[in-house]
Structures are given as C-alpha cells and as structure tokens.
Amino acid sequence: MKLKLAVSLFVIFCLNQSQAKEIAITFDDSPRHATGYFDGKTRALKLIEQLKQHDVPQVAFFSVSSRLDKEGIERLKLYANAGHVIANHTHNHPNFNQLTLAQYQENFLLADEKLSTFKNYKKWFRFPYLREGDTQEKRDGMRKTLADNGYLNAYITLNNYDWHIESLFQNTIKQGIAIDMQRMSQFYVEQLIDSINYYDELAIKHLGYSPKHVLLLHEMDISALFIGDLVTELRKQGWKIIPVEDAYTDKITDYQTTRIFKFNPGRVGEIARDKGQKKNLWHHSLDEKYLEQKFNQQVLMQ
Template identity: 70%
Template structure:
C-alpha cells in the first residue's frame, strides 16, 4: 500500500519537477509614457495584470535620471506591490561609448538615488546588455559591482519588445487602429518564439533548461499584454518564479573570458564559449522583420499601401 502511495506521489509531482522556470524583468523604468497610457495608468494596469495572473514578483531595472515626481510615484507603486526595484544606471549610457570612470559614477549615482525605495535590491542590469568593449572596462566594472555588493543581473531570454512598442505607438499616432486581439496574439507569438529558441540553445549547451530571466521593458504593450504572455507560458508548462530564485541558478556564477562589445545574454555567452558562432540572436531580433510581421499580422495590410 505504501509503495503504491509513493508511486502516486511521484507521478503527481513529475509535471512540476519537469516544469521550466522563468522570471520576468522590466528595463528602463520609469519609462517615458506619452502614448496610449499615461505613466500612472501604465503602472496601475501593469500591477493589476501581474496580480490577476498570479505573478509572484518581477524586477524593474530603473534609470535614476527619470525620477521626477511622477517617476518616483510610479516606482513606489511597483515597490509597494512587492516588486523589486533595481539598478539600470543613472542615464542609460552605452558602455561601448563611455569611459570606465564616468560609467562607474553613473552606476553609483543610481545606487544612491534608487536606494530610497523599500524593495530596492543590489542587482545591476547593463544598458543595452553591453558589459564593456575592452578588457579593462569589462574587468573594471566587474570589480565595481563586487566592491559595492552587486550582482550582474544578466538575462537569458532576449527580444525586441521595445521595437514592437514603437510600432504599436506609431500605429496609434497615425490612427491606424490596430486590432487589440491581433496585437496581443502577435506580441505573445513573437516573444514565445524567442523564449523557446533560447531555451533550446540552453539545453543544447547546458544539457538542461536553466532558471531563465526574461528581458522586457516597462511599456504600454507590457501592461496591455503581459497577462496573455503569462497565460501562454503556463499553458506550455512554464512556472513563473521570482528574480531572486532565477539568480540562484548556477549560471549566475558564469563569467566569460571573451570581450563581447555586443552581448547576446548569458545563454548566448555560454553558447559562444562552446563554439557556436551563428544564431546567437534570434531571427525576431530584427527591426525590419518585425515591421513586416506587424503590418501583415496586426494591421493586416499590404506594406506597399502604407509606404
């Protein structure tokens, strides 16, 4: 009898143990809001969607230069809802075009200003994912993070959601009235394609699916369609986890010895170090490709009629 019960327990637990895990993060908060939503509307909608779809916690990687009165209130709302506020530099500088000393100063200024938020954590997300285009800069910033008690908040799942947002806002501005059902389907499908691609790359080079970190941006389409994305992830067997849990994966300790001026994310780093030279960026990470799909799948128009 006991052996039968044990088998039953194992069978019931199996789907959970095989579930792939993913944490959700949003860059560039409090991002400019001058389109479909105002800043407060976006925050309210995003918080509500995350709660409704039972997302335990996300992280907002924030630029301290945007902390005007409204920006502070927006980050306070995210923090009070239980979400992490983290460091994305003061001014979102491109490390490839910025000296180490100036870059570290911006990092520390953001640390000071973002520390006011109750749920602030010492995680640093490099703007544009660019971690230094020479060894001195790369190693200098690694040392600065260590000195000030920070972890590198790498991503594993890359995409161009920011360009989808620009297409959406341009359509609204031009009064092209995108169909919101089609828009949601497009958003989810494009993101799932890249998520599944990078997960397969991880399984190829690691032999397993790691605890993934999804890069998104704090934008109107995120607020509108994050619930649809979460539902699709769960439907396909993914479990939504906290950023803290994701960064406990052993790949958090991985450091490439290569200098990568354009970083494809942690899975891309590992793949490159293991000899993969092509396909480090998924096909959806292409602006022209996304524009063509947006026009045909969302606007359902011929591109020639819109030029």
C-alpha cells in the same frame, strides 16, 4: 499492485518536477517615457493590476535614475509598494561601448545613490543594451565595481525586441490607425514565446538542463496591456512563473565568460559561444525589419 502504481506516479511526478521550465519576469528602463497610449500612472496601475490578477510573483524594475521627476518617483513607489523590486539600470542609460570605465562607474554609482532610497531596492545591476564592456579593462573594471559595492550582475537569459514592438504599436496609434487589440496581443505573445522557447532549447543544448530563466521586458504600454496574455500562454506551455530572487539562485548566476563581447547576447548566448557555437546566438525575431513585416501582416492585415 497499488504500491507499484503509487511508485510509478511518484517517479513520473519527480521527472516532471526535474524538467519544469521556470521563468522570472523583469522590466527595464522604468520609469520609461509615457506619452502615448497610457500616461505613466495609468500604465503603472494597469501593469500592477495585471500582474496581481494573473498571480505573478515579485518582478523587478530596473530603473534609470535621471527619470526621477515627480511623476517618475511616484511610479516607482507604486511598483515598490506593490511588492516588486526596484534595481539599478544606471543614471541615464548610457552605451558602455561609448564611455570610459571611469565615466560608466560614475554613472552607475549616481544611480545607486538615487535609487537606493526606494522601498524594496536591491543591489542588482542590469547593463543597458546588455553591454558589459568592449575591452578587458572595462569588463573587468565593472565586474570589480559591482563586487566592491555588493552588487549582483542581473543578467538575462531570454532576449527579444519588445521595445520595437512598442514603437510599431505607438506609431500606428499616432497615425490614427485603429488597432485590433486581440490581433495585437496574439502578435506580441507569439513573438515572445518563440524567442523564449528558442533560448530555452539553446540552454538545454549547451547546459543539459533548462535553467531558471530571466525574461527581459521593458516598462511599456504593451507590457501593461498584454503581460497577462503572455503569462497565460506561458503557463499553458508548461512554464512556472517564479520570483526574480529565485531565478538568481541558478548555478549560471556565477558564470563569467572570459570573452569580450562588444554586443552581449545574454547569459545563455555567452555560454553557447563559449561552448563553440558561433552563429544564431540571437533569436531571428531580434530584427526590426522582420518585426515590421510581421506586424503589418498579422496586426494591420496588410
């Protein structure tokens, strides 16, 4: 009887492990402008403290090398010295749809030169705006450039408009309007959790399993303020926070769509489109007017 119970418990444990939901956290645009609620150093220290306090393993900061003034350099050093990855997000965050292949390659290589001196630098590249080339020549040209330079295409699977939530937050403060931080946190967490669960369901639909997800966030004040609340809610819903390196061991890392996406929906969206899904490749919260309406209702209570 005891043996049967032990076997049953082991089977349940194995099933739970196979169904585990895993997520890695990344921050784009560092060192992002910091002229609002926090200054740059305060933001960095708060974000590092929150990640440590909530036992978040190594995250990645995809960085823009044109922002490496004295303060920007110090901010990236703080992240690197805390054990986090510094990676390439181009020199000045261009829109690939508006540049030639040669111009974009030059931009990428300049960032490689400037960022590679940082501790914990990894040859991971995140396309700004997730735009990977609106022609076959540009798409395939950058794929070759990344391969020739030993780079990983650091795709994302979980997309959102956290950058617009930041704008709503900062603009409200500039107007002198008091913000209830508890309501702000709830709004932020709710929007991100909804989009995360949506993309996970989309992945399961088309892959048959929940992949090791990569969450796109930005290095912003609301990230520093509320990342701990987001992590707490993720764990409450059964998610395991993993290092970014682990996420890029998933088999979808090697996936390459044959389609040309003028606007890329992320790796899960690419796969869904290639599997025949034509609509709803982006979660409904990736809409500025929607977020403004929800912000007014839930945060400002208007």
